Amino acid sequence: MTQIDKSKPVLVTGATGYVAAWLVKSLLEEGMTVHAAVRNPDNKKKVAHLDEIAAKTEGTIKYFKSDLLKQGSYGEAMKDCELIYHTASPFITDVKDPQKDLIDPAVNGTQNVLETANQTPSVKRVVVTSSCASIYTDAIECESAPNGVLTEDIWNTTASLEYQPYSYSKTMAERKAWEMNESQSQWDLVTINPCLVLGPALNAQAVTSESYNILKQLGDGTMKAGVPKMGIGLVDVRDVAEAHFKAGFTPEAHGRYITAAHNTDLLELGTSLLPKFGDKYPLPKKALPKWLLMIVGPMANKLFTRKFIRNNVNVEWKADNSKIVNELGINFKPLKETMEDSFQVLVDEKILQPK
Numbered sequence: 001m002t003q004i005d006k007s008k009p010v011l012v013t014g015a016t017g018y019v020a021a022w023l024v025k026s027l028l029e030e031g032m033t034v035h036a037a038v039r040n041p042d043n044k045k046k047v048a049h050l051d052e053i054a055a056k057t058e059g060t061i062k063y064f065k066s067d068l069l070k071q072g073s074y075g076e077a078m079k080d081c082e083l084i085y086h087t088a089s090p091f092i093t094d095v096k097d098p099q100k101d102l103i104d105p106a107v108n109g110t111q112n113v114l115e116t117a118n119q120t121p122s123v124k125r126v127v128v129t130s131s132c133a134s135i136y137t138d139a140i141e142c143e144s145a146p147n148g149v150l151t152e153d154i155w156n157t158t159a160s161l162e163y164q165p166y167s168y169s170k171t172m173a174e175r176k177a178w179e180m181n182e183s184q185s186q187w188d189l190v191t192i193n194p195c196l197v198l199g200p201a202l203n204a205q206a207v208t209s210e211s212y213n214i215l216k217q218l219g220d221g222t223m224k225a226g227v228p229k230m231g232i233g234l235v236d237v238r239d240v241a242e243a244h245f246k247a248g249f250t251p252e253a254h255g256r257y258i259t260a261a262h263n264t265d266l267l268e269l270g271t272s273l274l275p276k277f278g279d280k281y282p283l284p285k286k287a288l289p290k291w292l293l294m295i296v297g298p299m300a301n302k303l304f305t306r307k308f309i310r311n312n313v314n315v316e317w318k319a320d321n322s323k324i325v326n327e328l329g330i331n332f333k334p335l336k337e338t339m340e341d342s343f344q345v346l347v348d349e350k351i352l353q354p355k
């Protein structure tokens with residue numbers, strides 16, 4: 001049972017991120033002081049949206065220059081904080097060197113932040129943004145899960161440096177966090193494990209998250225001929241922020257929380273946009289046949305290997321979200337609302353052009 005004093009500052013690592021921005025907004029609306037640890041506080045394009053929110057709320061935001069790869073660089077930002085949100089981690093899939101670009105910042109960065117927590121006596125709770133990627137790599141793994149459903153008891157054992165290195169980075173980083181949590185008794189650990197996050201971006205012009213690439217490709221004609229019917233989970237970014245908020249301030253919160261609203265697939269994400277946007281944007285209307293993907297997929301995208309296609313296309317994804325619903329009381333948004341609100345931002349910001 002950990003009670004957090006809301007008059008103390010709260011640290012958010014990676015505060016510029018797509019997911020973190022909504023969390024920072026909730027904290028500021030609550031009137032709290034946010035210590036925003038970011039790589040470049042002087043980059044106005046990346047922090048302007050946070051300044052704007054702070055100006056409209058009772059809360060205060062203070063920036064600290066921090067890098068996951070620089071040891072000790074979170075010390076100043078963590079001073080006097082009881083609650084730490086560690087969201088920073090690269091979410092990119094097109095990488096040249098997976099060790100350097102993904103694993104090192106994810107794993108060494110988590111170690112770096114938690115070592116600083118060990119040296120900061122005020123810290124009582126750490127909430128790490130993990131992922132469903134630390135539970136599974138391919139949708140086919142649902143079939144071998146107990147009752148055919150992913151739960152918090154399952155760990156990813158199939159991702160590697162060579163196969164789906166982003167999933168490997170999240171698995172190794174979360175393992176590191178639990179290992180470090182068990183070797184001390186000062187702070188407790190809660191992890192939020194979201195599936196694919198979509199929903200409106202607060203900083204659409206500067207988003208780096210892979211989430212937005214997927215959304216853009218649904219609307220820019222890349223998937224006009226059809227889309228792989230790939231089993232995935234979907235959750236709204238606003239619900240993910242609420243999950244983080246509640247994980248921080250619910251004294252009884254504990255362990256891992258699968259944060260997934262809908263067991264769905266890429267085709268349903270695309271077709272859910274048709275009624276509102278189908279006339280103006282080249283959205284996918286049908287599924288691409290698996291046999292065709294097996295031939296052209298590996299040529300189109302280096303991550304779209306035959307193994308990946310075999311294990312994900314036309315395979316159902318199923319996860320059990322009952323822990324977060326029952327313990328943190330999250331009431332997830334409908335899929336259509338998430339998809340339409342996300343897409344509307346791309347339209348409003350002229351990131352997508354009508355056909």
Ligand SMILES: NC(=O)c1ccc[n+]([C@@H]2O[C@H](COP(=O)([O-])OP(=O)(O)OC[C@H]3O[C@@H](n4cnc5c(N)ncnc54)[C@H](OP(=O)(O)O)[C@@H]3O)[C@@H](O)[C@H]2O)c1
Nearest residue numbers: 014016017018019039067068088089131196197208209211
């Ligand atoms: N989006 C999803 O579908 C999804 C699903 C499950 C889990 N997650 C997790 O959610 C978290 C946030 O992801 P996101 O989708 O919001 O992506 P994002 O917008 O790209 O955010 C990633 C954040 O990590 C920071 N970062 C990356 N490398 C860093 C480094 N070396 N030092 C310091 N900061 C660094 C980035 O800082 P800069 O602004 O300086 O680049 C950015 O703030 C990640 O942990 C991700 O794994 C995301």
